[in-house]
Amino acid sequence: MIKVLVADNHPIVRIGLETALKKNDIIEIIGNVSTTSELFSVLSSKQPDVVLLEMDIPEVNGITALRKLKRDYGNVKVLIYSGQPEDVYALSTLRAGASGYVSKTASIEILTGAIEKVAEGGMFITNELAQRLAFDESTNKPRKLFRKLSTREVEVLKLLSAGKRNKQVAEELNLNEKTVSTYKARLMRKLNVDNMVDMLQQAKALELY
Template sequence: MINILLADDHPYLRRGLSQILTDEFPGAVIGEASNVPELLEQAQKHRWDVVVLDLTMPGRGGLEGLHELKRLLPHLPVLVLSVHPEDQFAVRVLRAGGAGYLTKESAPQELVQAIKVISRGGKYITPKAAELLASHLHQHGDHDQPLHSSLSDREDQVFRLIAGGSTITEIADQLSLSIKTVSTYRTRILEKLNLKTNADLARYAVQHHLVE
């Protein structure tokens, strides 16, 4: 028997994933969480073999949740299942201690295979993610490394929201931060990227394929 915790804010997606997993793993215990606080509570309340985590959730995002989860339960394997392409987040997830990264466009069979590998203590890294990770390691400390690679996970999150057109107030509400804190992040981001305005941030993000 395997115990799997699904963390995603979309109930229909959780229901679909739960059906796929119960079909593949008869007798499996499937838990659900719709946000990061629920994820952390459930993770500490019961014993889980694998957590399947979405990155884009309201309030504290999945990446922040991953960091906190690994701090509390460092040996709990986490598979990130995200709408974002691998070139946007796979390296950050793996560096944060994630055991694998899949996009939501992946076939159900690949999700099942990833969970099997991860539940046995392995890591599930697609060829694309492996290529990105190798490139990151090769470029570490290299002057050719893109400026946005120096952003912290929270700075990267705020950067993408600003570049996507969200206002400081909207970002503060979404991330449960103060407007002053978000403004501070914006200032740091502009400094690290050598930019001056939100329009510059949006242009940079488009040029580097960081927003859709």
């Protein structure tokens, strides 16, 4: 059996996943959590094969939680299961150690297939995403620019987009404020903007809000 731990802050999602995945003969849900502190508390006593992780799980942002999880529990596979745009976040989460990315719009068949593939040591992204990443999308310049950002730059932009000040971003990502200011300058340069308003408009266009 593939032991799966669900980490998602939406109760209906957790209940729905547990109900749907119970029908699968090789997947066992061993628990579900709604925050990162609950996630790491459970991981200290249980050893899932796969963590199904929501990007927007409370307390610590998803990419930071993913990094800590892979550092402290390297044998556990992480499959991101999120409502955030796939072609915006998939590369960043894969770079940070995830084994795959599944959109919440995907069917339960796709999700179970992804869990099985990741548990076996494979990587999972949808064919549609693979095709979008393979070709130059000249009609979607913002997303092309976004894919040039590092994982840390994505984290900083997401927190700034959520209205966090430099000090709050620094505290959440364990950086100093000067470093956050440096990331802001890099983001403006890479996104071809010269002020915060335009940068946050880019983030809005990319559905980071």
